[in-house]
Amino acid sequence: MFSAELLLNSVVAGLMLGSFYAAVALGLAITFGQLDIVNIAHPTFVIFGSYVAYIVNENFGFDPVLIGVVFVPVFYLLGMLLYQVYYACFERTGQESLSGLAFFFGLMFIVEVLLILVYGVDYRLVEAPYIGKTWHLGYIDFPLRMAVPAVVSFVMTGLVVLFMSRTFMGKAIQAVSQDRLALQLMGADPIKVKRIALGIGIATAAVAGALLIIIQPVEPSVGRLYIGRVFAIVVLGGMGSIPGMFVAALLIGVVESFIATFYGPSWAPAVGYGILLLTLAIRPQGLFGRA
């Protein structure tokens, strides 16, 4: 069974899957990895993004990825608003981790129920010309349904990394997680910085949601299946490192694909979490985190 064709295809499929996971985890890598805001509701926002893509795609026929990109500003504003509430209630009073966590838990249920009330519980899918087509490179298959999200995710992650390293605001976001006091001394307002960061984090959910509904059918409770995965990816990659998160996502994707192809798909997620636990035990800062 161990043919070169199967092996290569398995790895390629894993890379595409991992790249998609990165899109979902990106927002969390910013909010949790860099700002320590435990936004467990992030996958639910991604689902919200999926529904937005579905509605516009269903009624106007636009490409889902395009829809996701167009809605980035809307989600950005949503993220900023979310931060204002979060700050007012928790960060100011110093109650963060635990209360923030419970807050986002509650928020997750609220958003999920609102989605149910508005859109119902039937599975939703989108149509796009590339869903169902496959490119072949020799004996390696690239189903476009996976390849397009993989590429979009890579581009989006790349843009965020560039933003973080090249712009002032980006560097400020990195700084606020490393040393808040120094940032204040440098003249930047940490609150404004964090607000923008959470805005960006939620904005990525718009695109990630569009990618998700390209890959699989969506209904409101699908978000719950992603909670564990995205946290594992962010921690495995290393808190604070976006490129690290991307590599971790690819790793998890390849491992899952490998196990699914050769051993038995039912054990694939366990292996991912096993790797995470091992990492936490041996190198808690993750693969690329600062020691």
Added chain:
Amino acid sequence: MKLDRFWLGVAIIIVAGFVFTKSFDNEFYFFTTYVVLQGVIIAVAWNMLGGFTGYVNFGSAGFFAVGVYTSVALHKAFGLPLPVLVLASGIISALLGLAAGYLTLRLKGIYFAIATLAVALMLETVASNWEYVGGAAGTYVLQPKESSIFDNYTELLFMLMLLIAIAATAVSRYLSSSRLGQGLSAIRDDELAAECAGVPTLKLKLISATTMGFFMGAAGAPFPFFIAFVDPLSAFALLITVNSIAMPMIGGTAVWYGPVIGALILGAVQEVTTVTISSEINLLVVGVVLVLFITLAPKGLVGLVHDYMAKRRADG
């Protein structure tokens, strides 16, 4: 003095519970109180670690499910009586708590939370693949026909849960009021300082994690008999984890009776809404209640009351 009052209260509750089973035949009361008591046990257990030391367990459902499946497996293999199953489940879950704690409690708090989440998800995968207890397909557990001194089996389950809940609360109270408890709150306030002051932080955290695991597992042991059909979906339900965090938060995490109050309130609200408003609004209510309490009463109800009393004392 205070000790006596507590144990007196416990005795009264046990007697009241027994009288309750004898005077009412309506099974509905016992089903709902079972669920509420389950919430109490898990909330109190969670708080032993989460509230007292500040280490958030994100995978309560995992510990609970270990108790459930231990009970299923031992019942299937040996047909052991329920109290033995409770103890066995508690011990296995306690060992899990100890092991998970030993591996991860040395890390910064948030890593512990992620690790518990990963452990719970791994366990869910294991349970899905373990054919002996039904795997993903699930397994049926038939209630025994005899219910000893009670009119029906549900009353027996209720009484059992009441006893476990009391035990958990008693242990929690002991943990918080003893020297041990002082060490724990030192950890919660500033772990580094506590270390420097000579508090054996790892040992204390492990004790908390172990007791937490024990009671979460014990809560899971009667579950198969309550629900008749066990599968990973119901044993690892997300609502269990959410409630385990929400209930102590609503009640107040700093004291041993906080989670009890929070569990009684939130549990009752959930049971009532299930059979009145029903539908999606139910989930919405849980979410809104949680968010409201978190934002308006971050120290929980207990904190709210304390602040109010303190203010009155200051004014008056």
Added chain:
Amino acid sequence: MSRNKNFRLWTLGIVALVAFAIAPAAQAQKKPLKIGFSMALTGPLAGAGKAALIAMKIWKDDINKKGGLLGRQIEFIYYDDATSASKVPGIYSKLLNVDKVDLVVSSYGTNEISPAMPIVMRKGLVFMSLFGLAVNEKFKYDRYFQIMPAGPVPKDDWSRGFFNLAMAQKDKPESVALLAEDAEFARNAVAGARRHAKRLGLKIVYDKTFPFGSPDVTSVMRAIKAAKPDLVYIGSYPGGSVGLVKAANELSLKAKMFGGGMVGLQFAGIQKNLGPMLNGIVNYDFWVPEPTLNFEGVKEFLSKYQTAAKGKGVDPFGHYLPPFAYAYLQILGDAVTAVGSLDQKKIATYIHATTFKTVVGPVRFAANGEWAETRTLQVQFRDVQPNNLAQFNKPGKRIVLYPDSVKSGTIVYPYK
């Protein structure tokens, strides 16, 4: 003058007395007949649960228009169990002990039916059940009735048709790949398929499960393709079914027969999205708009359902579960009317002994409460056009291949 007044007073008094005497009796006659149940209105099974509820309400309205059951208007008392098994015991306990319902029926799905069993068994109630696989195997309750037409040996009968069809072909298949999504129904269905494969001497070249809700199943499909099976039997839930069909298509999987126990391929929205990718797939179903299944009342029911379902976010056509949700109440109603009372024992005996006429055709139960004869259809998708929802509401797209009693065409074999 005064005699008139006296007379009037007396008449008034007598009328009042008589009215008081009759009133309670009249009120008793009008007292509604309460049917209690829990239903998944939120959570993963809510799509089907909500559709079922719509169908059940149509039945209630139909019956009430005709004068109700036993002369009493029917009233539903139901609660959302949120697809959560732990809520079920409490709900049924309330229905019986507090709301004091007269009859109960089940929720949707094995997880939600099983927890209610001990309670209804203790009270000796007739329990009409909606789609749970082999729930009664362990409980062995003689008042349990399952409306899902799996057959007397549900776990095996589910896939029997698929394999019967395969082995009847001239170009006999020799190998089979088995795949199950990691959850209750799929596992059980594939377990049955496994037994058939062994019985028929087929070589099992792939036999794995995959986690519920996996986003990408391409690797799984690739591994199956590498094993070169003649038959591919899959047990999956909607998310997985969609992914697998798409993956099979993307990888150009070739097999003699493909499908089996894939949930989701019966839902209108998914059918429209998959379109021509469905062609050739042989999958289970329970009711399709083929002329051989045009039972009495089903067309009227479906048009009522389709009107009621508009804007509710559920399957717009309602072919899969709703007719059966209507039928299981039809049977209960007919039995109660025939027996003339709410005596649970008599009702149960009557149901066991009778063949009922319902919107899903004639229904007869075996001793274990399952259908005496399997009516799990094996249908093959044919001539499906892209991006067209309405085509699935008409015959010709899902050809019934099995069982013979309702066959509407012959198989196109091999699949690819």
